[in-house]
Amino acid sequence: DQPLREIADERDVRIGAALAPGSLRSDPSYWKRAKDEFNAITPENALKMGPLRPSPKTYDFTDADAIVNFGAAHDKYVRGHTLVWHNQKPDWFEAWEHTDDQIRTFLRDHIHTVAGRYRAKIDAWDVVNEAIADDGSLRETVWSEALGEEYLDLAFEWASEATDADLYYNDYGADAINEKSDAIYDLLEGMLDRGIPVDGVGLQLHALGDHPDPESIGENIERFRELGLDVQITEMDVAFHRGEVPDDPLEVQADYYRDVFEACLDAGCETIVTWGVADASTWLRGFADFPERYTGDPLLFDERYDPKPAYDAVRAVL
Numbered sequence: 001d002q003p004l005r006e007i008a009d010e011r012d013v014r015i016g017a018a019l020a021p022g023s024l025r026s027d028p029s030y031w032k033r034a035k036d037e038f039n040a041i042t043p044e045n046a047l048k049m050g051p052l053r054p055s056p057k058t059y060d061f062t063d064a065d066a067i068v069n070f071g072a073a074h075d076k077y078v079r080g081h082t083l084v085w086h087n088q089k090p091d092w093f094e095a096w097e098h099t100d101d102q103i104r105t106f107l108r109d110h111i112h113t114v115a116g117r118y119r120a121k122i123d124a125w126d127v128v129n130e131a132i133a134d135d136g137s138l139r140e141t142v143w144s145e146a147l148g149e150e151y152l153d154l155a156f157e158w159a160s161e162a163t164d165a166d167l168y169y170n171d172y173g174a175d176a177i178n179e180k181s182d183a184i185y186d187l188l189e190g191m192l193d194r195g196i197p198v199d200g201v202g203l204q205l206h207a208l209g210d211h212p213d214p215e216s217i218g219e220n221i222e223r224f225r226e227l228g229l230d231v232q233i234t235e236m237d238v239a240f241h242r243g244e245v246p247d248d249p250l251e252v253q254a255d256y257y258r259d260v261f262e263a264c265l266d267a268g269c270e271t272i273v274t275w276g277v278a279d280a281s282t283w284l285r286g287f288a289d290f291p292e293r294y295t296g297d298p299l300l301f302d303e304r305y306d307p308k309p310a311y312d313a314v315r316a317v318l
């Protein structure tokens with residue numbers, strides 16, 4: 001059978017996976033699936049500020065390089081995730097006594113250094129991740145406190161100084177039309193009006209216990225595209241609340257994947273990244289209380305790296 005990646009290449013669309021450096025180095029089945037089945041990748045954690053910044057003045061690019069170079073070696077579209085986020089900051093950050101001006105300099109240097117290092121290798125950056133709260137207001141973070149709401153404009157401008165990659169705003173819970181995606185729409189419309197170099201919006205689409213609404217997702221994608229923005233699904237996975245698992249979970253999961261892919265492609269969203277390669281190492285099995293809350297098999301390949309019904313469903317719509 002033709003691998004998914006080849007089908008995607010022929011159709012000129014991208015199907016991606018988030019990658020972890022440990023698995024890539026030590027697990028040949030993981031490596032092979034990552035290589036053969038996906039034409040897009042993103043580091044799951046390695047490009048976040050925490051992993052990259054052992055101390056205020058130093059960088060450790062070992063893991064990020066491993067993943068980005070894997071992408072370059074196998075001719076993949078590489079998404080960079082993420083330059084500015086309130087989570088997964090370095091451990092030393094809390095205790096660091098800083099002025100607002102020092103935060104500004106720190107963030108600018110971080111963006112210039114990281115985006116600049118991968119100028120030729122990273123195709124798209126999630127410049128800012130999760131800046132909007134669930135009620136649609138601007139999330140209060142260390143960045144907004146120090147720099148005001150202008151920090152988003154600054155982050156995109158600094159990124160555009162260092163890279164030619166396409167620049168995305170990325171968030172969760174904004175896949176369909178709702179209060180949060182309305183707020184993101186207004187935010188990005190305002191940025192475009194001000195001439196800020198934003199190229200697209202990333203919709204994470206962690207369908208954890210929620211039934212995705214493909215029609216609303218399609219309409220949402222269309223409205224962002226009408227603003228002139230590219231739209232990508234950046235972190236898709238599908239799980240169920242424990243206690244609300246359907247009788248045939250793998251079939252229902254396959255339906256969700258198919259419906260979302262179809263709605264997305266129809267609306268002109270041509271890049272869909274899944275949040276991992278296989279169920280064996282999904283974040284749902286390790287993150288916070290997620291293992292108790294959700295089923296731990298959200299991806300296209302199972303524990304043993306065999307394709308699931310969701311894989312066949314995705315192949316069929318590409």
Ligand code: XIL
Nearest residue numbers: 044045081129172204235275283287
């Ligand atoms: C998650 C990773 O998958 C985990 O390994 C890590 O412990 C926490 O972060 N939204 C995002 C991603 O933008 O960066 C998150 O990734 C999942 C939710």
